[in-house]
Amino acid sequence: SLYVPTALTISPINGDIYVATTDTKDTSIYVLNKNGEQINKFNASKFSPPLSQPTALTMDKTAERLYVADRNDTTTGRIFVINSQTGRQLQVYINSNIYRPTAVIVDVNLNVYVSDMATNCIIALTSNGTFIRTYTNSLYNPQGLTFASYTSLLLSDTLNNRLVLFDVVSAKVLQIYSSPDPVLIAPRLMALLNSGDIYVNSLTDDIGYNILKKLTITNPSANVTQIINPKHHFDFPVGLALDTKNQIYVTDSNIPYGYIHMFASNGTELDRIYTNNPPLKNPHGIATDLQGNLYVADSGNVRVIKLLINGTIIQNYQTTPPLQYVYDVKVRDDGVVYISDTECACVYQLTNDGKQLAVIKLETQQRLVNLLITLYPSSASSDPDLLVTMADPFSPQVNRYAPNGTLIAAYTIPLSASTSWTPYASVIDEKRRWLIVAESGGRIIFFDL
Numbered sequence: 001s002l003y004v005p006t007a008l009t010i011s012p013i014n015g016d017i018y019v020a021t022t023d024t025k026d027t028s029i030y031v032l033n034k035n036g037e038q039i040n041k042f043n044a045s046k047f048s049p050p051l052s053q054p055t056a057l058t059m060d061k062t063a064e065r066l067y068v069a070d071r072n073d074t075t076t077g078r079i080f081v082i083n084s085q086t087g088r089q090l091q092v093y094i095n096s097n098i099y100r101p102t103a104v105i106v107d108v109n110l111n112v113y114v115s116d117m118a119t120n121c122i123i124a125l126t127s128n129g130t131f132i133r134t135y136t137n138s139l140y141n142p143q144g145l146t147f148a149s150y151t152s153l154l155l156s157d158t159l160n161n162r163l164v165l166f167d168v169v170s171a172k173v174l175q176i177y178s179s180p181d182p183v184l185i186a187p188r189l190m191a192l193l194n195s196g197d198i199y200v201n202s203l204t205d206d207i208g209y210n211i212l213k214k215l216t217i218t219n220p221s222a223n224v225t226q227i228i229n230p231k232h233h234f235d236f237p238v239g240l241a242l243d244t245k246n247q248i249y250v251t252d253s254n255i256p257y258g259y260i261h262m263f264a265s266n267g268t269e270l271d272r273i274y275t276n277n278p279p280l281k282n283p284h285g286i287a288t289d290l291q292g293n294l295y296v297a298d299s300g301n302v303r304v305i306k307l308l309i310n311g312t313i314i315q316n317y318q319t320t321p322p323l324q325y326v327y328d329v330k331v332r333d334d335g336v337v338y339i340s341d342t343e344c345a346c347v348y349q350l351t352n353d354g355k356q357l358a359v360i361k362l363e364t365q366q367r368l369v370n371l372l373i374t375l376y377p378s379s380a381s382s383d384p385d386l387l388v389t390m391a392d393p394f395s396p397q398v399n400r401y402a403p404n405g406t407l408i409a410a411y412t413i414p415l416s417a418s419t420s421w422t423p424y425a426s427v428i429d430e431k432r433r434w435l436i437v438a439e440s441g442g443r444i445i446f447f448d449l
Helices: none
Strands: 005-010 017-021 028-032 038-043 053-059 065-071 078-083 091-095 101-106 111-117 121-125 132-136 141-149 152-157 162-166 173-178 190-192 198-203 210-218 221-226 238-244 248-252 259-263 268-274 283-290 294-298 303-307 314-316 325-330 337-341 344-350 355-361 372-374 386-391 397-401 407-409 423-429 434-439 442-446
Touching: 017 053, 017 132, 065 101, 101 141, 111 141, 121 141, 190 238, 190 423, 198 238, 238 294, 248 283, 259 283, 268 303, 294 325, 294 337, 303 325, 325 372, 337 372, 372 423, 386 423, 397 423
Parallel strands: 005 053, 238 283, 283 325
Antiparallel strands: 005 017, 017 028, 028 038, 053 065, 065 078, 078 091, 101 111, 111 121, 121 132, 141 152, 152 162, 162 173, 190 198, 198 210, 210 221, 238 248, 248 259, 259 268, 283 294, 294 303, 303 314, 325 337, 337 344, 344 355, 372 386, 386 397, 397 407, 423 434, 434 442
C-alpha cells in the first residue's frame, strides 16, 4: 500500500501513473499501470542527494523525463530530473529560490517552472538549470501552477485567495481572479453553539493573522455576526471548543511552547492558560466537559491531559499501546474520553479516570493525517458512531465509523461541485440534521445527515 501519497502525474503517452510518497517508512516514486498495478518503484536512495519530501511531479511531452519537486527542511529544496522508465537520475536543480516547492511544470523547450511557498514566487530555470527569472506579485503560499497557454502561467495564490495570470516572457501580471469580499479564508476550526450559530477561524482579509468569526446560518448563506480578534494575535490556532457557558477556548501552537486562549461569549479575552513541568508543546485538539474542565491533545509532549482553567493538571491519560502522535480529543456528556492518534490510525476510548475501554482501529489504514473527531449523533449517547476527517489527497472526506471501527458512510463532494477540497473540523447540528464541515479552501460545506 502507498504511505502518505503526496503527488501524482500521468504519462501523456501510455497513461502510466506516477505517485510520490513521503513517510518515515517509505519515501519513493511508484509507477502504476492504468489498472493500478505496480510496475516499477524508484526508492529515495536512487536519488543524489537522497529524496526527502517529494511534493510535486510532472513529465515532459515525450514522457521520457520525470520531474520531481523535493522539499528539504535542512537545506534548500531541489528539482530532480530522472528517466521515467529506469529511474536513472539525469539532473538535479538546486537554487536558493527553491526551498519549499509546491508545484513544477515544464514547457516545450524543457524550461522548468517551480512555485515555492517559502520564497513566495515562481522560479524559471533553463533545461540545464540556469536561472532565468522569478514571477511574483505579493504572492502568499502559491500552490497550483499550470500553463494557461504557451505564453502565460496560471498560479493559485492560495492564502491570498486568488488566481494570478503571468506573461511567461515578461513576467508581467496579465490578470488577477479573486473574490471581492471573502467571508472565510483558510478555515480549519469549528465549534457549534446551541443556537445553531458556529464559530470558525479565518485569516484576515489581508492574510495577516487568524481571527474567529461567529456565523449565523440562514441556509444557504451565512452572515458574520461577531468577530474575535485578540489584542495579542493568535499565533497558530489549531483547536477550538466551547463550554456550557459558551466561553471559548483556542489552543495555540506557539513556538517553542503552546497555550490556550480563553474568551468570554462576548469575545473578551479572559486569560491565557499555560501548564508547567512540562509546558504545553504543539497542542492540537481541545474539549470541555459539563463541569468546565479542559482536555487537551498535547501533541509535542505525546500526552492527553485534563486540566482546570487555572492550568492545574488533574489527569494524564495513558494508553496501551502507548500514544505516538495525539491529534484530537473529545468527551461525551458521561465523561468518556476519545483520543485520536495519527500514527496508529486509531481512536482510543477511556473512562474519565483513565481506564482504557477500547482501541478503535479505523479500517486498515496504517497512518492518517489530521485525525479530527466528531461524535455522532450526540455526545450524550453511549458508544456513539465516530466521524473522522480523512485528509487523503486522492479522496478527502469525512468518514463515519461504527464504535468497532467499521466504515458506515463517507461524506464527500462530487467533482462537479469542486475539483478539490480539504476537510478539517466538523460539527453536527442535530436540530437541523446537518453535518457542517470547515473546508480550508474557504468554504463551509453542509451535508444532510
